[in-house]
Amino acid sequence: MNAARILLLPGWQNSGPDHWQSRWERLHGDERVEQHDWDWPKRGDWMARLDEVLLQDDAPALLVAHSLGCQLVAAWAEHSQHVGRVKGALLVAPPDTERADMPPQLHNWRPIRRPRLPFPSITVISSDDPFGAAERSTQMASDWGSSVVIAGPRGHLNAESGLGDWPEGRELLEGLRQR
Structure with a gap:
């Protein structure tokens, strides 16, 4: 995947x-x-x-977002002048930041x-x-024009989900790269 930079976009509190x-x-x-x-x-x-990082290099990028990183991609794509630098995005476990039980730290991510x-x-x-x-x-993904993959009952698709190196996710990313 050396033709494009792979940019990892962790969610709230980063990825351990x-x-x-x-x-x-x-x-x-x-x-x-x-x-x-x-x-x-x-x-x-x-x-x-995200704009700042994308502008550091002329190479196209693939975005790999987890959780709040998915909401970042959607909000960024709506406003940035640099969307042409992105070749595709893998969006994993988008959270519903409009839920009543979301922590106050995430309230400024409303509306989705x-x-x-x-x-x-x-x-x-x-x-x-x-x-x-x-x-x-699934509705968010549909609004984004995104293909959907249902991973089954895997929790938040994070370290606690037991994904390890998650080769299945890497295969999905490779499919995006080849588009």
Whole structure:
């Protein structure tokens, strides 16, 4: 996948060392987009940081988002002048930030941005994600114009889901790269 940069977009509180994103960073040399504040994420700040990272290199990028990173991609794509630098996006476990039980740190991620993405995307959804009902996540993916893959009952598709290096996810990313 050397034709495109792989940019990892973790969610709220970042991805820990056993998370598949961290494993991909170590195994494949993918680049994590570091945010200035992982605990009180501000949508506008995260969007500006993604633009900043994309502008550091002329190579096209593939975005690999987990959880709140999916909401970042949708909001960023609606406003950025640099969407042409993105070749595709793998969106994993998008949370429903409009739920009443969302922590106050995530309230500024309301409303959920639902533009049709201007690049190919695949959204991977767990049937028992505690942060977003499968029906709501499927509707978000549909609004984004994203293909949907149901991963079955795998929780939040994170380290606790037992995905390890998650080769199935890497295959989905390879499919995006080849489009």
